[in-house]
Amino acid sequence: MAAYETLRYEEPEPGVGWLELNRPEQLNAFDETLTRELQQLLRDLERQEGLRALVLTGAGRGFCAGQDLKSIDPAQERSLGRSLEERYNPIIRRLRALPFPVIAAVNGAAAGAGMSLALACDVRLAAESAFFVQAFVRIGLVPDSGSSFFLVHLLGYARAFEIATLGERISAQEALHLGLVNRVVPDDRLREEALAWARRYATLPPRALALTKRLLQKATWASLEEMLQYEQYCQEIAGRTEDYREGVAAFREKRAPVFKGR
Numbered sequence: 090m091a092a093y094e095t096l097r098y099e100e101p102e103p104g105v106g107w108l109e110l111n112r113p114e115q116l117n118a119f120d121e122t123l124t125r126e127l128q129q130l131l132r133d134l135e136r137q138e139g140l141r142a143l144v145l146t147g148a149g150r151g152f153c154a155g156q157d158l159k160s161i162d163p164a165q166e167r168s169l170g171r172s173l174e175e176r177y178n179p180i181i182r183r184l185r186a187l188p189f190p191v192i193a194a195v196n197g198a199a200a201g202a203g204m205s206l207a208l209a210c211d212v213r214l215a216a217e218s219a220f221f222v223q224a225f226v227r228i229g230l231v232p233d234s235g236s237s238f239f240l241v242h243l244l245g246y247a248r249a250f251e252i253a254t255l256g257e258r259i260s261a262q263e264a265l266h267l268g269l270v271n272r273v274v275p276d277d278r279l280r281e282e283a284l285a286w287a288r289r290y291a292t293l294p295p296r297a298l299a300l301t302k303r304l305l306q307k308a309t310w311a312s313l314e315e316m317l318q319y320e321q322y323c324q325e326i327a328g329r330t331e332d333y334r335e336g337v338a339a340f341r342e343k344r345a346p347v348f349k350g351r
């Protein structure tokens with residue numbers, strides 16, 4: 090795997106990837122290098138042999154503060170549409186398409202596109218001191234990098250509208266109450282809890298998890314009839330795996346299954 094300037098990647102345990110955005114002085118805001126490197130790393134991870142879960146987090150006291158506002162010259166005209174098309178949207182698409190669960194371990198501020206990044210993960214675990222901000226409106230922009238989609242699907246229109254238009258800080262506890270995060274843990278437990286969750290995924294049948302991810306993503310926009318057909322299609326694939334046969338055998342033999350991803 091390539092060496093990265095703005096990312097740290099390790100596999101602390103078999104099947105578990107740990108990806109840290111690493112520009113702590115800027116609360117891991119996205120500059121050109123970070124967006125390029127994150128695209129590249131996600132492309133590599135899609136094909137990483139044996140990877141069964143990924144944790145995404147930030148170095149230092151921030152998760153990600155969105156676009157780096159200091160690396161751009163406000164006097165110079167830039168196409169923000171092109172910036173989304175070339176830099177941000179490929180990251181969100183790649184993250185969503187990874188064939189294993191992605192856990193956001195939100196360690197601090199998740200603002201603007203940094204909040205979108207957390208929302209694009211499959212589940213969110215937040216440290217008690219973490220917070221979320223739809224910072225876009227504060228600088229005259231609109232929600233991007235998927236935030237409009239994720240907020241409405243997670244919260245419904247009225248709450249999404251409030252959060253996107255007021256741009257106020259949402260504490261980890263409020264986020265839990267709203268359903269924006271799955272769990273809140275003490276700050277000093279975040280790494281251990283995120284690893285424990287990822288470790289659990291690493292023991293589950295990878296094909297079933299990958300297909301479930303595809304099913305649930307499609308369910309956010311498809312009709313019941315489409316989902317019945319897609320479930321049928323995915324179950325046909327899952328039912329042909331060795332892991333399925335192992336799961337049934339383990340149940341019958343009253344032992345824990347060992348899933349190998351085949």
Ligand code: T3D
Nearest residue numbers: 115116118154155156157158159169172198200201202224
């Ligand atoms: O290409 C395109 O432009 C289109 C795409 C747009 C996508 C977007 O994400 S637009 C939204 C951009 N992000 C923001 O507007 C967030 C700006 N930051 C903040 O509002 C606050 O910093 C936070 C709410 C994130 C955190 O507040 P707080 O009080 O915990 O920390 P702080 O003191 O404000 O920040 C700490 C340091 O990080 C500080 O550096 P300094 O002054 O100590 O040297 C601050 O400048 C730096 N920092 C925080 N956010 C950014 C940043 N530096 C560069 N860019 C940032 N976005």
